[in-house]
Amino acid sequence: MARKYDWRTGSNVEATLSVIGGRWKPVILCNLLVSRLRFGELCRNMPNATQRMITLQLRELEADGVIRRHVYAEVPPRVEYELTEFGRSLEPVLSVMREWGMAFKKRKLSEAVDNAPAS
Amino acid sequence: MARKYDWRTGSNVEATLSVIGGRWKPVILCNLLVSRLRFGELCRNMPNATQRMITLQLRELEADGVIRRHVYAEVPPRVEYELTEFGRSLEPVLSVMREWGMAFKKRKLSEAVDNAPAS
DNA sequence: CAGAATCCTCAGTGATACTG
DNA sequence: CAGTATCACTGAGGATTCTG
Numbered sequence A, B: 001m002a003r004k005y006d007w008r009t010g011s012n013v014e015a016t017l018s019v020i021g022g023r024w025k026p027v028i029l030c031n032l033l034v035s036r037l038r039f040g041e042l043c044r045n046m047p048n049a050t051q052r053m054i055t056l057q058l059r060e061l062e063a064d065g066v067i068r069r070h071v072y073a074e075v076p077p078r079v080e081y082e083l084t085e086f087g088r089s090l091e092p093v094l095s096v097m098r099e100w101g102m103a104f105k106k107r108k109l110s111e112a113v114d115n116a117p118a119s
Numbered sequence C: 001c002a003g004a005a006t007c008c009t010c011a012g013t014g015a016t017a018c019t020g
Numbered sequence D: 001c002a003g004t005a006t007c008a009c010t011g012a013g014g015a016t017t018c019t020g
Helices: A012-020 A025-034 A039-045 A051-063 A091-115 B012-020 B025-034 B039-045 B051-063 B091-114
Strands: A067-072 A078-083 B067-072 B078-083
Touching: A012 A025, A012 A091, A012 B025, A012 B091, A025 A039, A025 A051, A025 A067, A025 A078, A025 A091, A025 B012, A039 A051, A039 A078, A051 A067, A091 B012, A091 B091, B012 B025, B012 B091, B025 B039, B025 B051, B025 B067, B025 B078, B025 B091, B039 B051, B039 B078, B051 B067
Parallel strands: none
Antiparallel strands: A067 A078, B067 B078
16 A cells, blocks of 8 residues: 655655654644553544544554554453554654644644734 | 654654654755755755655645745746754754764774775 | 444545656 | 646545344
């Protein structure tokens, strides 16, 4: 299934994207940055993503050694996900993205206010 | 064309991705981070991307106010692209991605060496 | 609860050729 | 040189249902 990004042929940014470049991967990783989470919690934290998508992205992240999957032999079943050491190395990347996004939102919102009709 | 990412509904990372989340956008931006470039130079720097894709991604970046397009009334035509002030604010994001990608590549390559058959 | 299995769609992407 | 214009595809992503 020829991956979208290939770290061999691409530039350095593309190498990064070969790991975090999935629709929901950055979001998942930001969540796991805060704490280890179970599947259900993850889903509740990402209401815009479908269960299926979250599962798929988790599998890829696991295959890339970014996250680890803990299965507890209980009933009802419990599965938790956490960042690996390698995954934690992504922290600077993720937090700078989050920071910038926050500033961007603020900017956009203040723009909206400026353009708002005087009521 | 309902965009993939929406900064209104998504988390902070998603807000960032609403701007840089295109297949070739980070690559283009990294190039423009170094210097203002003309279209042809950009294409030569990104041999894996098609001309069409580069054009499209440039248009979106321009629409988002990330880059500026300079058209020179010459023959043959000359068009240059450069980051706007706003675009330059992405520098921390892009460089940390590049840094991480570089380290990642090194890691991968040394793994490959370790697994290489003794010749 | 944490998924697996199916089915389906379309938007992102590509290949190619043409042009002011 | 710096793009459009077409045509075509495929696979990422979604909706829904089923299950150990």
